[in-house]
Amino acid sequence: MTGKRELILGIESSCDDTAIALVDREGNVLGAEVATQELIHGAHGGVYPEFASRAHARSIIPAISKVLEVSGVTHKDLRAIGVTRGPGLIGSLMVGLHAASGLGLGWGVPVIGVNHLRGHLRSADLEQRRVTYPAVILLVSGGHTFLAHMESPTEVRMLGTTRDDSVGEAYDKVARMLGLGYPGGPAIDRLAATGTANISFPRPMMGEALDFSFSGLKSSVARYLEKNRDPIVADVAASFVRACLDVLIAKSRAALTANKSSALIIVGGVAASPQLRAEAKSLTDEMGVDLCLPPLKWATDNGAMIALAAWDYVELGHYPAPIAQTRIPLSMM
Ligand code: KG4
Ligand code: ZN
Numbered sequence: 001m002t003g004k005r006e007l008i009l010g011i012e013s014s015c016d017d018t019a020i021a022l023v024d025r026e027g028n029v030l031g032a033e034v035a036t037q038e039l040i041h042g043a044h045g046g047v048y049p050e051f052a053s054r055a056h057a058r059s060i061i062p063a064i065s066k067v068l069e070v071s072g073v074t075h076k077d078l079r080a081i082g083v084t085r086g087p088g089l090i091g092s093l094m095v096g097l098h099a100a101s102g103l104g105l106g107w108g109v110p111v112i113g114v115n116h117l118r119g120h121l122r123s124a125d126l127e128q129r130r131v132t133y134p135a136v137i138l139l140v141s142g143g144h145t146f147l148a149h150m151e152s153p154t155e156v157r158m159l160g161t162t163r164d165d166s167v168g169e170a171y172d173k174v175a176r177m178l179g180l181g182y183p184g185g186p187a188i189d190r191l192a193a194t195g196t197a198n199i200s201f202p203r204p205m206m207g208e209a210l211d212f213s214f215s216g217l218k219s220s221v222a223r224y225l226e227k228n229r230d231p232i233v234a235d236v237a238a239s240f241v242r243a244c245l246d247v248l249i250a251k252s253r254a255a256l257t258a259n260k261s262s263a264l265i266i267v268g269g270v271a272a273s274p275q276l277r278a279e280a281k282s283l284t285d286e287m288g289v290d291l292c293l294p295p296l297k298w299a300t301d302n303g304a305m306i307a308l309a310a311w312d313y314v315e316l317g318h319y320p321a322p323i324a325q326t327r328i329p330l331s332m333m
């Protein structure tokens with residue numbers, strides 16, 4: 001590299017993966033590394049916060065060194081470091097923030113505390129510009145489910161959000177009830193593809209504006225499993241997925257109808273679901289708008305989306321301090 005300071009180093013450690021990436025202003029990813037904690041948390045059926053922080057502390061510096069080395073980049077090529085400041089688990093966030101602050105100080109590179117949700121919002125533009133504005137965006141992750149309207153990459157207006165569980169959380173909890181382990185989303189998807197959606201679970205808040213609620217659906221699956229001791233688990237998974245998709249697609253349709261948009265963007269871990277991708281394609285074809293999806297590897301948490309969001313902050317001249325904020329609204333940069 002030339003030492004022209006044209007890259008951002010993205011650091012994401014808000015939950016259970018230590019993810020690092022180098023991204024240029026166009027969203028090209030020059031190098032990326034993920035130290036996954038699947039094996040650590042798999043044994044517990046969910047994320048164990050103290051184990052997560054310890055694993056981040058072990059992996060973060062080796063992961064950063066590896067990305068720089070493999071990409072042939074030094075700190076002289078860095079315009080900034082973008083690091084997730086929240087929302088997330090406090091201990092996990094602190095590891096990323098301290099690593100970023102120390103490196104920034106030592107290297108003389110500015111450090112930007114990025115809102116994790118802003119990272120997801122920008123993930124569909126990684127590797128290639130896909131998004132056309134104005135757009136409706138559906139974010140479906142483990143921590144959040146909401147619909148928003150975007151006039152531009154940085155102008156976002158919330159349309160509706162979940163009153164309780166996120167859809168990813170419901171996937172994970174139902175996966176645990178079915179004995180599928182953690183993380184549950186991909187396992188539920190695979191099982192659902194082999195079953196029939198013949199159980200009528202509720203479609204929560206179907207008629208109520210653009211807000212979501214998935215807790216009742218999850219409880220309804222639990223009650224079904226209590227009453228039916230020998231269920232066909234593939235049919236339970238298929239019926240659960242059917243109910244989730246019906247809600248997500250109906251609300252996306254309503255949001256597109258009510259808000260001038262040329263695209264539907266779907267981001268977050270559940271955007272890796274092949275069923276959701278296929279149904280969103282039918283919806284956007286029918287409505288004559290573009291469907292913008294992140295490549296599969298950038299749908300779940302990653303460092304590249306944090307780096308791309310950090311480029312927006314650089315452009316706005318807004319450098320939030322790398323200080324943990326476990327809850328940050330989407331409206332905040
Ligand atoms: O965006 P993400 O990586 O983390 C958060 O910011 O929360 O999302 C994680 C969520 C988990 O609930 C996981 O089960 C779900 O995304 N997920 C999936 C799939 N891959 C991950 N859900 C459905 N289908 C998938 N293929
Ligand atoms: Zn996330």
